[in-house]
Amino acid sequence: MGDLKLMKGNEAVAEAAIRAGVDGYFGYPITPQSEVLEHLMANKPYETTGMVVLQAESEVAAINMVYGGASCGRMVMTSSSSPGISLKQEGISYLAGSELPALIVNVVRGGPGLGDIQPSQGDYFQATKGGGHGDYRMYVLAPSSVQEMYDFVKIAFDKAFKYRNPSMILSDGAIGQMMEKVEISEQTPRRTPEEIEKQCPWATVGKPTNRQRNIITSLYLDPYVQEKHVLKIKAKYERMQKEDVLYEKIKCDDAEYILVAYGSSARIAQKTVDIARKQGIKLGLFRPITLFPFPSKELFEVSKHLKGALAVELSTGQMVEDVKLAVECKIPVYHFGRYGGVIHTPVEIFNEFKSKFLGGI
Amino acid sequence: MDINEIIKPENLVYKKTKLFTEKPLSYCPGCGHGTTHRLILEVIEEMGIVSDTIGIAPVGCAVLAYEFMDIDMQQAAHGRAPALATAVKRLMPNKFVFTYQGDGDLAAIGTAETIHACNRGENITMIFINNGIYGMTGGQMAPTTLPGMKTSTSPFGRDVRIMGNPLKITELLANLPGTYYVTRQAVHTPNAVRKAKKAIRNAFEYQKLNKGVSFVEVVSNCNSGWKMTPNDANKWMEENMFPFYPLGDIKVPQLEKA
Ligand SMILES: Cc1ncc(C[n+]2csc(CCOP(=O)(O)OP(=O)(O)O)c2C)c(N)n1
Numbered sequence: 001m002g003d004l005k006l007m008k009g010n011e012a013v014a015e016a017a018i019r020a021g022v023d024g025y026f027g028y029p030i031t032p033q034s035e036v037l038e039h040l041m042a043n044k045p046y047e048t049t050g051m052v053v054l055q056a057e058s059e060v061a062a063i064n065m066v067y068g069g070a071s072c073g074r075m076v077m078t079s080s081s082s083p084g085i086s087l088k089q090e091g092i093s094y095l096a097g098s099e100l101p102a103l104i105v106n107v108v109r110g111g112p113g114l115g116d117i118q119p120s121q122g123d124y125f126q127a128t129k130g131g132g133h134g135d136y137r138m139y140v141l142a143p144s145s146v147q148e149m150y151d152f153v154k155i156a157f158d159k160a161f162k163y164r165n166p167s168m169i170l171s172d173g174a175i176g177q178m179m180e181k182v183e184i185s186e187q188t189p190r191r192t193p194e195e196i197e198k199q200c201p202w203a204t205v206g207k208p209t210n211r212q213r214n215i216i217t218s219l220y221l222d223p224y225v226q227e228k229h230v231l232k233i234k235a236k237y238e239r240m241q242k243e244d245v246l247y248e249k250i251k252c253d254d255a256e257y258i259l260v261a262y263g264s265s266a267r268i269a270q271k272t273v274d275i276a277r278k279q280g281i282k283l284g285l286f287r288p289i290t291l292f293p294f295p296s297k298e299l300f301e302v303s304k305h306l307k308g309a310l311a312v313e314l315s316t317g318q319m320v321e322d323v324k325l326a327v328e329c330k331i332p333v334y335h336f337g338r339y340g341g342v343i344h345t346p347v348e349i350f351n352e353f354k355s356k357f358l359g360g361i
Numbered sequence: 362m363d364i365n366e367i368i369k370p371e372n373l374v375y376k377k378t379k380l381f382t383e384k385p386l387s388y389c390p391g392c393g394h395g396t397t398h399r400l401i402l403e404v405i406e407e408m409g410i411v412s413d414t415i416g417i418a419p420v421g422c423a424v425l426a427y428e429f430m431d432i433d434m435q436q437a438a439h440g441r442a443p444a445l446a447t448a449v450k451r452l453m454p455n456k457f458v459f460t461y462q463g464d465g466d467l468a469a470i471g472t473a474e475t476i477h478a479c480n481r482g483e484n485i486t487m488i489f490i491n492n493g494i495y496g497m498t499g500g501q502m503a504p505t506t507l508p509g510m511k512t513s514t515s516p517f518g519r520d521v522r523i524m525g526n527p528l529k530i531t532e533l534l535a536n537l538p539g540t541y542y543v544t545r546q547a548v549h550t551p552n553a554v555r556k557a558k559k560a561i562r563n564a565f566e567y568q569k570l571n572k573g574v575s576f577v578e579v580v581s582n583c584n585s586g587w588k589m590t591p592n593d594a595n596k597w598m599e600e601n602m603f604p605f606y607p608l609g610d611i612k613v614p615q616l617e618k619a
């Protein structure tokens with residue numbers, strides 16, 4: 001077992017990045033995620049692993065630094081919170097279009113606009129349906145603990161390189177700010193330039209005499225060529241759906257009803273399940289861990305023996321659309337949200353569940 | 362006389378650098394983009410640094426620069442080339458990294474990235490094609506469009522009271538501590554080409570010193586956007602652009618001055 005450390009979710013992301021042998025981090029301060037950059041600067045990985053850490057002049061610059069680094073086959077990442085993630089969208093679209101691996105962490109806060117700095121899940125659509133312009137998706141992981149904030153950094157990079165596509169960790173102000181114990185992994189050494197060139201023969205690292213030049217671009221002026229390119233990208237998303245869906249089922253096997261929730265909402269919903277079970281009500285929790293690819297098939301299987309599902313999320317109803325699509329109208333699906341940085345209580349969720357499915361409180 | 366009698370090494374006065382691909386240039390005949398490409402490639406070839414060079418193409422007429430340059434290249438979002446170059450150079454400090462950008466790219470949408478890369482003193486070369494107009498999108502007003510100059514979005518001439526003043530970004534950048542070498546050149550005559558090539562060579566050489574940004578502005582024509590013949594465009598450039606954007610070195614390394 002690795003060392004145990006008490007840390008904030010944001011710090012866990014930073015620590016995981018260092019330990020995973022990440023080559024570069026480029027960010028811009030915004031609450032509630034600034035501890036990522038702060039932790040990196042305080043720990044000076046540029047003196048130990050050689051990781052580049054740079055505070056950029058804006059989120060736009062940061063994501064484009066990520067694009068430049070990713071184009072060299074490097075493991076590079078950025079993190080921000082909602083308004084900053086909006087600014088990164090053009091860059092993320094370019095990453096997907098140019099088929100570049102990278103990690104973007106969004107520690108979501110209340111919105112729209114400047115909103116507030118409390119936890120929210122209002123960026124679900126932006127994260128899972130593309131977000132920027134054009135036809136693309138990211139591989140989106142939703143941690144619900146500080147340990148998962150740590151662990152998902154490695155998974156996100158693995159998938160980013162597997163698919164040559166950007167990954168996102170979609171967290172929120174609660175997971176980013178809260179402190180929990182985290183098991184720290186061993187230091188993975190950064191890849192050598194030779195290893196990078198072997199793993200990423202497409203990387204722009206300077207053209208040696210024994211290969212064609214490498215070009216990183218998302219420009220295909222001929223629509224028929226562009227269509228082929230989009231089909232190639234689409235095939236990756238289909239493969240993700242087959243090979244890399246992650247989810248958790250809690251007390252779903254004998255359940256008559258389930259809550260569907262991710263991230264911090266899933267933690268609260270789990271308490272609701274405990275309350276219901278104590279009262280003899282067969283309630284379970286289905287927690288999508290990958291939000292894209294959404295565990296649709298798996299949720300459909302679970303729903304076969306259910307009477308209904310309640311989607312619990314910190315938004316006006318975003319994930320609920322994917323839940324409805326997954327169960328194909330076979331069971332009633334309702335939505336229960338809190339908004340703008342306010343979070344549910346377990347009892348509140350229980351009361352909502354009862355009023356929707358058990359005929360009143 | 363048979364043509365093969367003429368094609369002999371001793372008769373060779375000019376050849377295409379082998380770093381140009383076989384792809385025909387997409388630039389309008391007489392445009393400075395093509396000439397500037399050639400100079401960059403000649404410098405890379407002469408310095409023998411192909412395997413150590415990464416170029417960043419802009420959004421603008423030169424968006425397809427990677428089609429013509431037989432080197433590893435990245436295509437950046439509009440204005441963001443200096444951000445890409447920053448990361449590339451920091452992740453691979455021993456490589457030569459250059460951006461190639463137009464005035465809309467470098468001095469309008471990408472102003473923040475330009476100024477901050479220059480102010481941080483990134484060890485990169487920035488080649489800046491200033492043609493006073495947005496060539497690629499069909500001749501709209503640029504940040505560098507001269508007062509009174511007609512473009513498709515200043516059809517009666519740039520009225521600075523309404524449209525603001527042209528930006529002398531190169532002078533501004535020369536004031537930043539992170540720029541090491543800042544010069545303004547042109548490529549419309551053989552003499553100007555020789556000087557511009559020397560400046561580009563200097564810019565790449567200075568990357569070895571790790572002293573900051575080496576910045577080469579090329580005041581160039583856009584005969585299509587200006588709606589002139591190439592010759593008239595060059596004449597107009599000499600008469601109107603050069604007085605406002607005077608050619609020559611703006612910041613030279615202290616050592617060289619002494
Ligand atoms: C975000 C974004 N905004 C606008 C455009 C459209 N656009 C393409 S090229 C260009 C201007 C290019 O002008 P300049 O940088 O001066 O280069 P030139 O074509 O003159 O060489 C614009 C506005 C774009 N591609 N992306």
Ligand code: SF4
Pocket residue numbers: 387388389392393394422492496497582583584585586
């Ligand atoms: S439009 Fe202007 S800048 Fe573009 S290739 Fe033609 S002359 Fe050159």
